[in-house]
Amino acid sequence: MSIRCLIVDDEPLARRLLISYVESCQDLTLVAACATAMEARAKLREEKINLVFLDIQMPQLNGLQLLHALQIRPAVIFTTAYRDYAPEAFDVDAVDYLVKPISQERFLKAVDKYYERFPKKRSSITNESEDTIFIRADRVQHKVARSTILYVESLDNYVKIVLKDKTIITRETISSLEKRLASPDFVRIHRSFVVNSNCVQTLSLEGVSIGGKSLPFGRAFKQNALNVLGGK
Secondary structure, three states, X not given: OOEEEEEEOOOHHHHHHHHHHHHHOOOEEEEEEEOOHHHHHHHHHHOOXXXXXXXXXXXXXXXXXXXXXXXXXXXXXXXXXXXXXXXXHHHOOOOEXXXXXXXXXXXXXXXXXXXXXXXXXXXXXXXXXXXXXXXXXXXXXXXXXXXHEEEEEEEOOEEEEEEOOOEEEEOOOHHHHXXXXXXXXXXXXXXXXXXXXXXXXXXXXXXXXXXXXXXXXXXXXXXXXXXXXXXX
């Protein structure tokens, strides 16, 4: 069972950005993206919604007024260009308050706050195990055996997951994927690389070779990587 989300924002560019962020998270499902609070109000009557990404300043009815009009309120993360409404937002028990422009990293932190408040949701959304992980790409979930992952490479707003037999591109960040892998077998060696220690072919003071490619150590990650990989 995934987290059913609703986006409410009157700005088309802001809606598209939030849609891309939601679709990059394998445990979030976008039910709808609404341009007005009235449209969102109707959608909330029709659909079961767990989490709303809600703008505040909108025509006719603003985000706060929409919440006050609801008898049953879903969890809310505000997404707004205005800092002034923060006290009112937290008065209605908002999960988080994001000020535009919103980075993907900040978006993911807000989603993590949702899980902290509703911890049972995370354990029920996926069949991931110690052996497998689900990667969202091309609008579908790919079940991947962790042992088949050679390394993960960050590409700006995307992450490339290099497997033994293919490559998957996802919009998840490397930091969030590193947390999900959460295994002593996977080691961060650089701000742009996480490697499967079981697949490292050679190790030097400069970096590693894996899958026929040389990957460098980043200064901030080098010592820990050498300690972990050198002990293998």
